[in-house]
Amino acid sequence: METWNHPVSIKTITDYHLESFIRCPYKFYYHHVLSLNDGEIKWREIVQYIINQVVQKYYQLPFQEQNKLSILKLFDPYSSYISPQLFEARSHYYMTLAKITDHLLQFLTSRKNQHPPLFLYEKLKTYTRELETHLSVTFELVEWSTHSFTIKKFLVEADDELIKLYNYLIVVFSDKAFGKLPEKIEIIQLFTGEIYTYSPSEEDASQGIFYLNYMKSLLQQPRDYKRTASMRECMSCPFTQQCKDDYKISKEIKNSTLNFLH
Known part of the structure; x- marks a missing residue:
C-alpha cells in the first residue's frame, strides 16, 4: 500500500491513540490514519464503555448510597448493550460479565475516601x-x-x-x-x-x-509498523483480511527488492 510510505503528522498525542497503537500498529493505522471502520462494535469496546459509565455514575452518587446494590442498579440499563453474539462463545460471554462485575463490586465498595474526586x-x-x-x-x-x-x-x-x-x-x-x-x-x-x-x-x-x-x-513512520503478535487481538480485529493482504504484498515487494539487489 503506497500510503504506508508517508509519515504521519502528529499535533496531539492522546492516551486513546497510544493505547490503540500498543495493542496493534496495523489496526491503529487502518482505524486512525486511514479512518477505516467496518461499523462493528467488539465486545471489549462495549464492555469498557459500560465500565466507564458505571464508575462515573457511581462516584456521582452521595457517599452513603455508594454500595453494591447501587452498582448493580447502574449496570442494569446497559444489560441490553451486551449481546452474547459479540463474544467468542456463550461461555466467554458469561465468564467475562461475571468476572468484571465481581471485581468492580470489590474495588468500588472498598473505597474509604469520602471526599469527592479531584x-x-x-x-x-x-x-x-x-x-x-x-x-x-x-x-x-x-x-x-x-x-x-x-x-x-x-x-x-x-x-x-x-x-x-x-x-x-x-x-x-x-x-x-x-x-x-x-x-x-x-x-x-x-x-x-x-x-x-x-x-x-x-x-x-x-x-x-x-x-x-x-x-x-x-x-510517525507507518512503513516500520509491525503486526501484533497477539492472536487475541487478531481474532477481534475488523481489519484482519486487509491486514493479511497488505502484509503479503509488502513481503512480496521486500523479497523482490532483495532478489534484485542480489
Whole structure:
C-alpha cells in the first residue's frame, strides 16, 4: 500500500491513540490514519464503555448510597448493550460479565475516601516542549491523597507494555500540567482482578519523555509498523483480511527488492 510510505503528522498525542497503537500498529493505522471502520462494535469496546459509565455514575452518587446494590442498579440499563453474539462463545460471554462485575463490586465498595474526586472522567490537554506536541489524557478517577493525588484507571484487560505506557504518560502529563507528580497510579484490570500500583519519582519524568519521544517516532513512520503478535487481538480485529493482504504484498515487494539487489 503506497500510503504506508508517508509519515504521519502528529499535533496531539492522546492516551486513546497510544493505547490503540500498543495493542496493534496495523489496526491503529487502518482505524486512525486511514479512518477505516467496518461499523462493528467488539465486545471489549462495549464492555469498557459500560465500565466507564458505571464508575462515573457511581462516584456521582452521595457517599452513603455508594454500595453494591447501587452498582448493580447502574449496570442494569446497559444489560441490553451486551449481546452474547459479540463474544467468542456463550461461555466467554458469561465468564467475562461475571468476572468484571465481581471485581468492580470489590474495588468500588472498598473505597474509604469520602471526599469527592479531584477529577472524574475529565479530558485535559497540555503542551510538552520536549515532544514538540500536545498531550491529551482522560483522567478517569483522580482522588486526593496524603501528600498529592492518586490516579486510578479501570481497564478490561492490560498487558505489561500498556501499563508501562500509561504510567509514563501520566507522569509526564502531571509534571508538565500540574508541576507535581501523583503519589500513586493504580491500574485496575477487571478481567483478572489484578491491581498494578506505581509510585513515580522525578527520575521517571525524564524517562517518560524519552519513552514518549520513542513512541512518537514509531507513530510517525507507518512503513516500520509491525503486526501484533497477539492472536487475541487478531481474532477481534475488523481489519484482519486487509491486514493479511497488505502484509503479503509488502513481503512480496521486500523479497523482490532483495532478489534484485542480489
